[in-house]
Amino acid sequence: xxxxxxxxxxxxxxxxxxxxxxxxxxLSEPSEGYDWKMIVVYRGKHCPLCTKxxxxxxxxxxxxxxxGVDVCAVSSDSLARAQSQMASVFPNFEVGYDLSVxxxxxxxxxxxxxxxxxxxxxxxxxxxxxxxxxxxxxxxLDISNxxxxxxxxxxxxxxxxxxxxxxxxxxxxxxxxxx
Numbered sequence: 373x374x375x376x377x378x379x380x381x382x383x384x385x386x387x388x389x390x391x392x393x394x395x396x397x398x399l400s401e402p403s404e405g406y407d408w409k410m411i412v413v414y415r416g417k418h419c420p421l422c423t424k425x426x427x428x429x430x431x432x433x434x435x436x437x438x439x440g441v442d443v444c445a446v447s448s449d450s451l452a453r454a455q456s457q458m459a460s461v462f463p464n465f466e467v468g469y470d471l472s473v474x475x476x477x478x479x480x481x482x483x484x485x486x487x488x489x490x491x492x493x494x495x496x497x498x499x500x501x502x503x504x505x506x507x508x509x510x511x512x513l514d515i516s517n518x519x520x521x522x523x524x525x526x527x528x529x530x531x532x533x534x535x536x537x538x539x540x541x542x543x544x545x546x547x548x549x550x551x
Contacts (some may be wrong), residue, residue: 380544
């Protein structure tokens with residue numbers, strides 16, 4: 373059983389991964405010029421739904437960037453597999469690879485093992501999406517155990533736009549601490 377470790381409003385963990393450019397990427401740190409960050413965890417090369425989702429993300433990237441949101445995607449795939457998949461995506465956002473099982477667990481992600489007939493090389497994370505605000509706090513999160521249940525990127529844009537335009541900060545959704 374996977375337990376949700378991350379809670380809305382808490383600081384996002386300091387996790388570093390390899391990036392396709394050859395450098396290292398700190399998942400929680402937006403690039404210069406941005407103050408929010410959206411991290412998309414995808415299953416890997418074996419998942420055609422992930423490729424389609426990342427292609428859509430690439431198309432909507434200018435809208436996310438216009439809201440001050442830096443975007444990255446990451447999977448547990450090896451460098452060769454990530455490069456192969458990204459040849460179909462042509463991303464204008466950073467792509468990380470080699471997400472470890474321990475890192476997946478620290479994010480509260482569901483983890484699957486390759487199954488008979490599946491072209492996966494090792495355990496992989498099921499989809500996850502995290503939006504970090506200007507204070508490095510987790511503003512929004514979505515974790516799924518299947519590739520079919522992930523938030524539409526147009527809904528994410530709408531939600532981020534809403535939070536970015538609020539004059540008075542509300543408590544984080546899902547942060548009830550009562551009985």
